[in-house]
Amino acid sequence: MKEMTYRTITSRKRNLFLGLFCLCLLIDGCVREDTGNCSRYSLSVKVVDTEGNDITASGVVSSVTFYLFNENGFVQIIPQEPSAVFVWQKDKDKSLTLVAWGNLKTDSLKVPQLAVGTSLEAACVELLQRTNGSYLPSTDLFYGKLELSEADTRSDPGGTNVTLSLQRMASAISIRTSSFREHFGETQSGENCRIIVRDAGNALNFLGRTTGNAAGYEPDVREDSEGDFYASNFYVFPTEEDSSLAIDIYRGDERLFTTTTDEEGEPLQAPAGKQLNVTIDFAHARAKVTVTVSPWQQAGQQTEM
Template structure:
């Protein structure tokens, strides 16, 4: 238990008179204060909170009528907010949302949770920017929950939503002679938006990660992050030389569609020494990178 937590609970009753206006009533018995503790976990449930993986968090409050308000959050301490204890609330927490990669528009009061959404940003050429290491949690607070006193402590466990991806070619010159001009990789698939239920939606995205061409004429990326592929969804990779697509990959040599699951590192290698090219896809624990990225 955090050192401040006992103190926080001791002041709950006193602070009821200072609750948000949505909880100001003649009978303060209808009011309750929630104390929120936020954690971030990896795909195996391991706590990442102390590792620095979670840098910032934003809490959004919904009820049965839609969006209510955004609650200022500080990941270094517990968060307190008050509301009507008879309401059925839904708390949505996003971790590491940064506006240089995602558009987080203002949400009008009353917006249904399914219609509140984040959008991928585009570069000047219309390609989508890779995202940050985002985390997500949705927790419903049912008004039938048994509560004691005037406060309730809630732990919000955010799971990693982003997928990490890296791509590497070998012997690309056997397919396309190298003319000294750099190659570009475009990754297509997944949606361009995510709503506040955690569902990826929208049209197909076209990510343009930073691509590097080495002196042998092979192209690669360092690990970058995208929205994850859902079940039965897949990604495809286009290799460009200037504005010309020279090769497209949609599956590996086992006829398995290319995909990028949430919370995992996916390494894709395309070896043109073979005909057809040898394409391998390795799905690994987060940050396990097996590709050689030396020039």
């Protein structure tokens, strides 16, 4: 990367998704003042669900952060302007990658300060950790990646329209017990029951993969009038295909129950953009773990026990 500058064109519309991001990519021999040999891109951003349906108008994404990479790694963060012209001087036969994160909030996520040259794999968004060692739940995080190759950067006076799709990366989990009091007896005053979900990674890299160290989530837990406990709709980083979650139930410092599988022996997995619903029934000699996976639109529905 020889040189990179940008200039901003003001726009009356401040809505991120109604505005267009216009990209000018310079080939060798271009000069900053003369962009006649550049390819102009009008970049639009949309938000989609796991089925590919456009949900941009729902407003689930409130902010987007853009990171630019080339073949040597990270280049820079792109300013969040609804309509802007960005000019890069790049060598021929080199590609650019634009990575976007939606709802990248610092109250529960460690937003990276990337050094120039950091690779997509090494660049990570991480969960914040509490003083007791557990991790804060994720925000409703979205991710998208767009490749711009040499084949795309040919001179085109009319410009090229490209779209970057943001897809939900967070997974929602809801856990509840049944017949807890009958099986374990009364919970004494001062004894706290805790549910811990562990073993998913504590980071997402810029390729959209869960990585890092095993995270332990400790969601807020409520007790109903029957002595059962539930944790409703907390967000975690998704599990990869070759990994799974573990669920522990504690009363005080005593671990009363743990599982890594459902009733059928299948590993507990939290898919991106879906809700994992887990019911642990202690009415039987052996606890019965029932698991369902729901569409995301049901993740916000809280059912009192």
